[in-house]
Structures are given as C-alpha cells and as structure tokens.
Amino acid sequence: MAQYSRVSGTVGLITLQNPPVNALCAAVRQGIVEMLKKALSDSKVKSVVICGQNGIFCGGADIKEFGMNMSGPPLVQVIHAIEDANKPMVAAIEGVALGGGLELALGCHYRIAHSKARLGLPEVILGLLPAAGGTQRLPRLIGVPAALDLITTGRHVIAAEALQLGIVDQVTDHKTVDAAVKLAQSVAGKPLDARRISTYPCARPSDLDALFEGEMQKVRQRARGAIAPVACVQAVQAAATLPYTQGIEREKELMVTLFTSGQARALQYLFFSQRAVSKWSTPSGARWDTSKPGPIHKVAVIGLGTMGRGITVALAQTGLSVVAVETQEKQLMGAKKAVSNMLEQGAKRRGVAPTLDKISYSPNIQAIADADLVIEAVFEDMALKKQVFQQLAAVCKPGTFLCTNTSSLDVDQLASQTRSPELVVGMHFFAPAHVMKLLEVVYGPRTSPQAVATAMELGKKMGKVSVAVGNCQGFVGNRMLKLYLEQAFFLLEEGATPELVDRALEEFGFAMGVFRMSDLSGLDVGWKVRKGLMLGETDVSSGQSARIRQGCRYSPLGDLLCEQGRFGQKTGQGWYQYDKPGGRVASSDPWLHSFLESYRAKHGLVARHIDHQEVLERCLYAMINEGFRILEEGIAAGPEDIDVIYVFGYSWPRHRGGPMFYADMVGLAKVLERLEHYQQAHPDVPYLQPCSLLRRLVASGSPPIQRWREVIKKPHSQL
Numbered sequence: 001m002a003q004y005s006r007v008s009g010t011v012g013l014i015t016l017q018n019p020p021v022n023a024l025c026a027a028v029r030q031g032i033v034e035m036l037k038k039a040l041s042d043s044k045v046k047s048v049v050i051c052g053q054n055g056i057f058c059g060g061a062d063i064k065e066f067g068m069n070m071s072g073p074p075l076v077q078v079i080h081a082i083e084d085a086n087k088p089m090v091a092a093i094e095g096v097a098l099g100g101g102l103e104l105a106l107g108c109h110y111r112i113a114h115s116k117a118r119l120g121l122p123e124v125i126l127g128l129l130p131a132a133g134g135t136q137r138l139p140r141l142i143g144v145p146a147a148l149d150l151i152t153t154g155r156h157v158i159a160a161e162a163l164q165l166g167i168v169d170q171v172t173d174h175k176t177v178d179a180a181v182k183l184a185q186s187v188a189g190k191p192l193d194a195r196r197i198s199t200y201p202c203a204r205p206s207d208l209d210a211l212f213e214g215e216m217q218k219v220r221q222r223a224r225g226a227i228a229p230v231a232c233v234q235a236v237q238a239a240a241t242l243p244y245t246q247g248i249e250r251e252k253e254l255m256v257t258l259f260t261s262g263q264a265r266a267l268q269y270l271f272f273s274q275r276a277v278s279k280w281s282t283p284s285g286a287r288w289d290t291s292k293p294g295p296i297h298k299v300a301v302i303g304l305g306t307m308g309r310g311i312t313v314a315l316a317q318t319g320l321s322v323v324a325v326e327t328q329e330k331q332l333m334g335a336k337k338a339v340s341n342m343l344e345q346g347a348k349r350r351g352v353a354p355t356l357d358k359i360s361y362s363p364n365i366q367a368i369a370d371a372d373l374v375i376e377a378v379f380e381d382m383a384l385k386k387q388v389f390q391q392l393a394a395v396c397k398p399g400t401f402l403c404t405n406t407s408s409l410d411v412d413q414l415a416s417q418t419r420s421p422e423l424v425v426g427m428h429f430f431a432p433a434h435v436m437k438l439l440e441v442v443y444g445p446r447t448s449p450q451a452v453a454t455a456m457e458l459g460k461k462m463g464k465v466s467v468a469v470g471n472c473q474g475f476v477g478n479r480m481l482k483l484y485l486e487q488a489f490f491l492l493e494e495g496a497t498p499e500l501v502d503r504a505l506e507e508f509g510f511a512m513g514v515f516r517m518s519d520l521s522g523l524d525v526g527w528k529v530r531k532g533l534m535l536g537e538t539d540v541s542s543g544q545s546a547r548i549r550q551g552c553r554y555s556p557l558g559d560l561l562c563e564q565g566r567f568g569q570k571t572g573q574g575w576y577q578y579d580k581p582g583g584r585v586a587s588s589d590p591w592l593h594s595f596l597e598s599y600r601a602k603h604g605l606v607a608r609h610i611d612h613q614e615v616l617e618r619c620l621y622a623m624i625n626e627g628f629r630i631l632e633e634g635i636a637a638g639p640e641d642i643d644v645i646y647v648f649g650y651s652w653p654r655h656r657g658g659p660m661f662y663a664d665m666v667g668l669a670k671v672l673e674r675l676e677h678y679q680q681a682h683p684d685v686p687y688l689q690p691c692s693l694l695r696r697l698v699a700s701g702s703p704p705i706q707r708w709r710e711v712i713k714k715p716h717s718q719l
C-alpha cells in the first residue's frame with residue numbers, strides 16, 4: 001500500500017500503491033506513517049520524496065470508505081506528520097494530485113509536478129470540503145481569492161497554472177521522480193521552518209469582509225441549494241481570520257456537517273453512477289466488456305439544423321473527419337457559417353487551433369458513401385426519416401453504422417428500412433449538442449452488441465456521458481419528461497400560475513422551472529410532437545371535451561398558446577412575456593393570467609390553492625413512477641442510468657442525486673402513499689397509478705437504491 005526504498009544513496013522514496021488512482025484508503029495512510037518513520041530514522045537518508053505508482057500521484061481520499069466505518073490513521077494527522085518531519089519532504093506529482101492527494105502534497109515542504117499533471121481540490125463536487133487541511137493551507141500558500149476559486153469550483157489546474165499560482169515549486173517535462181530526487185538532494189540540510197505552509201500567515205486583502213460577502217452571494221446563487229460550496233467559503237474564511245489550529249477545527253466541524261448530509265451521499269452516488277453507466281449491459285446479454293466497437297474514422301451528419309450543427313462541431317472537435325449533408329441550400333450556407341463560428345469560439349476558449357478542415361459539406365447524400373458511421377438529424381417526421389434511412393441503406397458502404405438523433409420516434413421502424421437492422425442504433429444528443437454532456441444510446445431488439453459498443457465508444461470520445469437504453473417512445477429522458485410537463489399543465493388548470501410552479505421547482509434546485517424552460521426551448525417543439533401523436537388537435541365531431549384525448553385527461557393549454565403564435569422566447573411571448581422576440585428576461589404576463597381564468601371558466605374548473613409541496617409531488621412523483629416502469633420494462637438497466645440521464649441531460653439538481661435517488665431519500669413508502677393519494681384524486685390520469693415495481697420494492701422493505709436491481713430481477717410471481 002506504500003513502499004519504501006532508498007535512491008541515489010541519500011533520498012528516501014515513499015511510493016503510494018493503490019491502483020487505479022492510489023486513493024488514500026486506511027492501508028495507504030497506515031503505510032505512509034510506517035514508511036515515513038523508516039525514512040526519518042534512516043541516518044543515511046537526508047531528504048524524502050513521495051510519489052505514486054503507475055504515473056499517478058494520488059486521486060484523494062478513498063471515496064468508497066466514506067460510507068463505512070473509518071479505520072486507520074486520520075489523513076489530517078498523516079499530513080501533519082509529513083509537515084513536521086525534520087528532513088525535507090518533496091511531492092513528485094504525476095498524473096493527478098486531487099483532493100486529499102493535493103492536501104498530502106501541500107503537507108510536503110516542496111512540490112514538483114510533471115507538465116501534464118492536473119491538480120485540484122474537487123471535494124465540493126462530492127458534497128464535501130478539503131478537510132485534511134486543504135482549506136487552511138491553500139489560502140496561506142496562494143492567497144484567499146485564488147484559493148476560493150479552486151475550492152468552491154473544484155476545478156482542476158494543469159501544472160503550468162499550478163506553477164503560476166504558486167501551488168508547485170517546479171514543473172518538469174522529464175521523469176518526475178528523477179527530477180524530484182534531484183530537488184530533494186539540492187534541499188537536503190536546508191532549514192524547513194519557512195517551508196511549513198501551516199505556519200504561514202494568511203495574507204488578508206484589505207476588503208476582506210466585502211470579499212467574503214461577495215463570494216458568499218456568488219456561491220449561493222450558483223449552488224441552487226447545495227450546501228458544500230457555502231461551507232467551502234466558510235472554511236476559507238476561517239483560514240483568513242483564525243490561527244491555523246482554530247481554522248483546522250472549524251474545517252473539521254464544517255466537514256462533519258457535510259459528511260453526514262444527504263447531499264454528500266447524493267453526489268457520491270452520482271460519482272459512482274457516472275462511472276457505472278459506462279459498464280453497460282442489455283437484457284439480451286450484450287455487455288461493455290464483451291462487445292468490441294467498430295473502428296470509426298469518418299462520420300456523416302445528415303440535416304444541419306439545430307442538432308446537426310452541434311453534432312458536427314462536437315465530432316470535429318474530437319478530431320474525426322465529418323461529411324455534413326443538408327439539402328436546403330440556404331440552411332447549408334447558414335450551417336457552414338454557424339459551425340465555423342462555433343469551432344472558432346471553442347478553439348479560442350481552449351487555446352487550440354480550430355478544426356475547420358475536418359469538415360466537408362454537401363447538398364448530396366452520395367457524398368457519405370465512405371463514412372463509417374452516419375448520424376441522421378433531419379426533421380422529427382417518421383415518413384421523412386424512413387425515406388432517409390432507405391437512402392442510407394442504398395448509398396453507404398457495407399458495415400456502416402446508421403444512427404438516428406430522433407428524440408422520440410421508434411428506432412426499430414427506422415432499422416426495418418435497411419438491409420442491416422443490426423447496424424442501426426439511436427444516438428440521442430441534447431441541445432446544444434456540442435455543449436450538453438448527455439448521450440442516450442438507444443438499442444432495439446435487432447441492434448448488434450457491436451453497434452451499441454460503437455455508439456458508446458464514440459460518445460466517450462466526444463466527451464459525452466453515454467447511457468445505453470432500450471427503445472420506447474421518448475426513450476428514458478423524454479418519456480419521463482412528458483409526464484412532468486403534463487402535471488405542470490394540469491396544475492395550471494387547477495389554479496396554479498406558471499410563476500408558482502416555476503418557483504417551487506427552482507427552490508427545489510432546477511436552474512429553471514418547467515415553464516421558463518419551455519419558453520426557452522420553444523413551445524412549438526412539443527406542439528409538433530403532440531400533433532404527430534394526434535394529441536394536439538380536438539376532434540370536435542366526437543363530442544369529447546378538449547380536455548380528454550384517447551380516453552385520458554389532456555390539457556390543451558400549450559396547444560392554445562401555440563395557436564396564438566406564442567412560442568416562448570423566440571416570439572417574445574409564451575408562458576411569460578419578454579421585452580422583444582428573442583428576449584431572455586421573463587416577466588409575468590397579465591394576458592396569460594386572464595387567459596387561464598377564462599380557460600378555467602370555460603371548462604367549469606374552480607381554481608383552488610396549490611402549494612409548493614403539491615407542485616413537487618405531482619410533477620416529480622409522476623416522473624419517478626414512470627422511472628419505475630422504465631426499470632420494470634428493462635428499458636434502463638438500473639436506477640443509476642435514469643439518474644445520470646436526468647442530471648446530465650435535464651439539469652436535475654446534482655445535490656439531489658437524480659429522480660430515483662430522490663425517491664430513495666424521500667422514502668419509497670411515502671412516494672407510494674402520495675401517488676395513491678393523487679391517483680384517487682385524479683382517476684382520469686392513469687399513469688398516476690403506482691407502478692408494480694414500486695409496490696414490490698415497498699413490500700420488500702424499501703431496500704436502499706443500490707439493492708433495487710435484486711428486486712427488479714425477481715419474477716413478479718414472488719410478490
């Protein structure tokens with residue numbers, strides 16, 4: 001777990017050994033203490049280097065230990081022992097020094113990093129703070145403003161920036177351990193008092209109070225209810241205002257609060273879920289570790305509207321050759337300009353050269369003949385997409401993977417237009433496609449394991465968090481979203497306002513409530529989909545109410561707004577009003593309120609008081625119930641898949657872990673009880689009927705989310 005050797009005669013070398021990232025588990029901490037004793041008691045050793053095996057210094061505390069009883073020496077004490085050492089201690093940083101790993105390095109008297117190394121204190125992303133002295137040492141080393149930035153955002157810096165900030169003393173392009181040994185030799189015997197960071201005074205900017213007040217305001221606004229960023233500011237404030245020993249006590253006190261919070265559990269669950277989804281499997285037995293992706297060098301994109309443009313940018317940024325096809329001349333011209341702009345802006349931000357030469361454009365589908373993979377992104381129209389897939393089958397070379405970016409249409413129907421349905425797979429990107437991290441990879445019953453593996457691998461290369469899901473209407477994300485939106489419409493019918501619904505959801509942690517979000521994405525998008533499903537038009541001849549479609553409750557409110565030309569921000573009016581078409585600042589619209597009143601009067605609806613709790617329960621539990629159906633049908637392999645989709649694709653607040661994790665936190669019995677309540681109150685909404693998987697989980701004693709898969713797998717007859 002930690003190895004000791006003597007190198008170059010006088011340098012003790014302690015190597016952390018805990019693959020894959022040398023996390024500081026109990027055995028590693030114990031190992032460091034023992035090896036340090038050895039080094040300090042070896043009279044031949046004049047200085048000591050600490051490094052990590054396999055080119056990685058240290059990924060921090062062992063996150064897997066957090067849910068368990070902690071044993072072994074506490075990290076804070078291990079780091080104090082290093083700092084107190086009477087021989088120079090040098091950290092040789094390769095790969096990463098993150099969290100506790102960087103804190104360990106800050107306990108050393110000198111730090112040298114490889115030029116490609118990344119350093120950071122990302123604890124805030126796990127709902128924690130750097131509690132092994134990081135909040136006290138970093139501000140003393142690099143100043144309060146820079147430390148606040150790193151600790152509250154958790155961002156990683158590369159070695160050059162670390163050097164500039166003063167976190168490391170040297171950067172090397174050569175073998176880091178060799179350079180560290182040289183440094184260790186050069187400082188042997190030198191006094192160490194001025195090298196112990198905990199003894200440094202913390203430089204206080206003159207406007208300290210104003211600085212912390214401003215930072216606190218900024219962080220609270222960004223945090224949307226997350227408590228860790230706020231605690232990070234409080235801990236740094238302690239560094240700036242208290243002596244080190246008191247500061248470290250404050251750090252611990254704040255950490256205990258965070259450590260035992262549901263938010264830290266949610267964020268750590270998300271950390272492992274994000275990694276777990278890449279280890280995909282399908283009900284037919286295909287798996288990530290037995291399915292080999294096909295080689296992809298050239299990708300074609302068909303249709304250069306909103307999505308096609310973003311996908312083209314994301315592919316070119318990955319370094320792949322792209323052939324982009326658009327049949328409308330004007331769209332093609334616009335796309336060329338827009339894609340080039342996006343690439344140039346992105347390259348400027350990242351300090352690299354734009355990859356414009358990776359893309360060729362054509363109005364002709366024949367241009368894609370030698371592509372290895374095609375992503376279709378034409379209008380959401382089944383007839384058109386079928387036609388495009390027939391063309392693809394005729395034009396593409398044998399073995400080309402054919403992907404669709406459809407957001408809800410049946411991938412199997414498209415596969416059936418081709419001679420090789422096993423090569424067809426959904427690649428559902430989210431807008432804007434070059435920014436949003438989520439990719440749903442949609443497999444049908446005939447999709448080959450290789451096609452899934454290829455789409456997942458391509459997503460990974462593009463920097464996406466890819467989740468493999470089964471084929472059904474709306475897949476996972478949009479299928480659940482539909483019910484969330486519908487409940488919000490029903491709440492308006494029953495007496496709520498868009499402002500009330502949005503406030504409840506924003507207080508919960510969503511960046512935007514459902515109505516502000518709809519205005520941003522355009523009300524016409526959902527209207528088109530509903531018309532496609534024949535939900536958006538009243539069949540007057542049937543004599544049925546406009547509020548009943550296909551035998552179930554339906555709210556035509558969104559359709560009525562679209563019929564008035566109110567498409568949201570793009571037209572300057574939607575659920576809110578804007579100062580001009582394209583305006584971004586939403587304000588309440590008296591027209592909308594009187595429209596809702598007349599609508600209710602017309603349909604004999606009496607407005608009642610609706611509180612935030614009901615908004616959350618109606619919108620979120622309806623969606624969660626659908627999540628259980630999705631799990632029961634095997635459309636998603638586990639709750640982690642759904643939660644990752646919601647956090648990365650639908651801005652679900654990260655500190656709440658995702659909808660299924662939230663259900664676990666609330667308590668499955670409570671979710672079931674409230675769904676039963678709402679189902680009785682709204683018998684015309686069949687999907688409020690609690691899903692049988694939810695009932696089975698409650699009947700099995702509501703096991704924690706990590707054990708749901710066991711219940712999902714059990715045949716229903718065992719109820």
Ligand SMILES: CCCCCCCCCCCCC[C@H](O)CC(=O)SCCNC(=O)CCNC(=O)[C@H](O)C(C)(C)COP(=O)(O)OP(=O)(O)OC[C@H]1O[C@@H](n2cnc3c(N)ncnc32)[C@H](O)[C@@H]1OP(=O)(O)O
Binds near residue numbers: 061064099126275
């Ligand atoms: C009663 C209450 C008392 C409370 C008292 C509280 C006092 C507690 C005092 C504790 C003091 C600790 C203080 C410290 O400040 C806390 C921390 O250090 S938290 C950890 C901070 N570090 C991180 O957040 C880094 C996380 N990791 C990464 O960002 C990346 O993994 C990486 C290191 C950049 C590597 O990325 P990749 O190469 O892409 O690889 P993967 O991400 O796929 O990871 C590979 C594999 O490793 C697992 N893993 C990674 N990091 C850790 C880790 N820190 N601990 C455990 N496991 C880790 C990862 O899960 C992958 O495994 P898999 O999931 O695939 O099996």
Ligand SMILES: NC(=O)c1ccc[n+]([C@@H]2O[C@H](COP(=O)([O-])OP(=O)(O)OC[C@H]3O[C@@H](n4cnc5c(N)ncnc54)[C@H](O)[C@@H]3O)[C@@H](O)[C@H]2O)c1
Binds near residue numbers: 307327379430431
């Ligand atoms: N817009 C979104 O937020 C979003 C998000 C995820 C998925 N999607 C899906 O992505 C697809 C595209 O959506 P969009 O919003 O980019 O549409 P869009 O209307 O912006 O663009 C579609 C483009 O396809 C072009 N086109 C039509 N027929 C063509 C053909 N035969 N060959 C080449 N080009 C053709 C059109 O000229 C147009 O430029 C749809 O399936 C949609 O459901 C959209």
